[in-house]
Amino acid sequence: MISISLCMIVKNEELVLGRCLDSVKNLMDEIIIVDTGSTDKTKEIASLYTNKIYDFPWINDFAAARNFSFSKATKDYIMWLDADDVLLYEDNKKLQQLKENLDTSVDMVIMRYNMSFDKDDKPTYSFNRERLLKRSCNYTWSGQVHEAIDYFGNIIYSSIGISHKKIKETPIDRNLKIYEYILSQGKKLQPREEFYYGRELMYNNRFDDAIEVLTSFINSSFGFVENKISACKDLAFCYFAQNKNLEGLLSLFRSFQFDEPRAEICCDIGYYFLEKQEYTKAIFWYELALTRTFDEKSSAFQIIDCYNYIPYLQLCVCYDKIGNYQKAFEYNELAGSIKPYDESYLYNKEYFNNFFSTF
The missing domain is CATH 1.25.40.10 (Tetratricopeptide repeat domain)
Incomplete structure (x- = not known):
């Protein structure tokens, strides 16, 4: 079984740091916290989980801070998280399995980064990030802002999701x-x-x-x-x-x-024509969106709802506007199969129940 160093850079994260570390502490063999100038209880909270806490003067360079945190790691692999990230229960179990079974020839593991969620806490916006990295590869961060690591080596993709759960706004x-x-x-x-x-x-x-x-x-x-x-x-x-x-x-x-067209682009074009009340054109683009495949290995910023829920719901509106009420109803039901408790779907459902009851 591999060993993992968790490396984090933090500043004034007393509201979320404990939540983050509680969600992963059972899987980490080493926790490294690099503080870039906290004035709250961040370092005090960090000390409850690790004695490897380091100060790094903030120099307007996220990559420099992350590289410093990586330099302190001693285990086989390095995992990075932000303080407002969380590993949910099912993802924790998946990471446990990965840790126990990972082939040590793997250099980098790509995981989903889930950035926003619907009312049922299902991800609506996500993308892939380099997340677990073999220390001996000496991966280096670049970019003072929106820092990243170049992909190289033996790379695998995992369905493990890191959930970004903000409490305070940057x-x-x-x-x-x-x-x-x-x-x-x-x-x-x-x-x-x-x-x-x-x-x-x-x-x-x-x-x-x-x-x-x-x-x-x-x-x-x-x-x-x-x-x-x-x-x-x-x-x-x-x-x-x-x-x-x-x-x-x-x-x-x-x-x-x-x-080729992305579902997100198709939905934006569909909305353009919907707003202009050119419903047949809008239908074309929303139906095209439904032919697009969500790519689990893509590094693109993907809006998950653009591949099903949004086109279903908007096609319901468009077909209703042109008088094809049966097809509008069918698309609303498809939307409901994705989000059965969403307010828009439920509103439409009541609308159609009332509409068809008059015939």
Whole structure:
């Protein structure tokens, strides 16, 4: 059985650190906490779980802090978590099995990172992340913000999910300030950094700046394909926010130059035509979304509901609008098969019960 070092970087995480560590402590052979300047009880809480607590002065560089935490690891494999992450019961059991049975020829294990959830606590937005790493491979983090590790070696994909469960909100401009600090030092952003910088501008409603940066990234000959596609979706959002709807639609279509249509893009185009009350066109795009396959091994940002629930629900609306009530009812029932307690499905169900009872 392999041994695992858990490596974390933290700052003012007294509200969530204990929850995180309680969810994984039974599986970790070593817990390393690197504190970047807490002023609350974070280090006191950490001391209940480990004596390997280190200070690392914050230098506007997440990768540097994570690399420092990795340098303290001594076990076969390294796992990283953020303080507001949780390993749920079933995922804990899966990780236990993985730990007991992992072939030591494996260098990297990719796991799902579940970032948002519906009312039934089912993931609605997730992507893959490098999560368990063989220490002897000397993997290194890069990127001062949205840091990542390059994939290499013998890699496997696992269905284990890490659940990101925020309690407090991070200041929305935190990452943006770091990017602007980097630029103020005269440094040039790498393609991946340019993509994320554009997203941070978008999150801060600086749409003109975001459009400029995202367009530059899309036009460049460098960058990961999935980031190019996401950038097209983000660029469309910026245009829609400015009521430049045609430019937004064209941005969505531009994603097709990089690969076949993604369900998320299809749903956005469908919504564009739904809002314009062009229901037949909307139906085409929502039905196309249903032909897309959710890729468990993709590194893309995937909105799980775009592969079933959202198209089902919106097709119900579209078919109702064009008078095909039976098909509208059938699509609503399909939506209910995914989320039987969702308010929209239940509202539609009552609507159809009342509608058909009049005949």
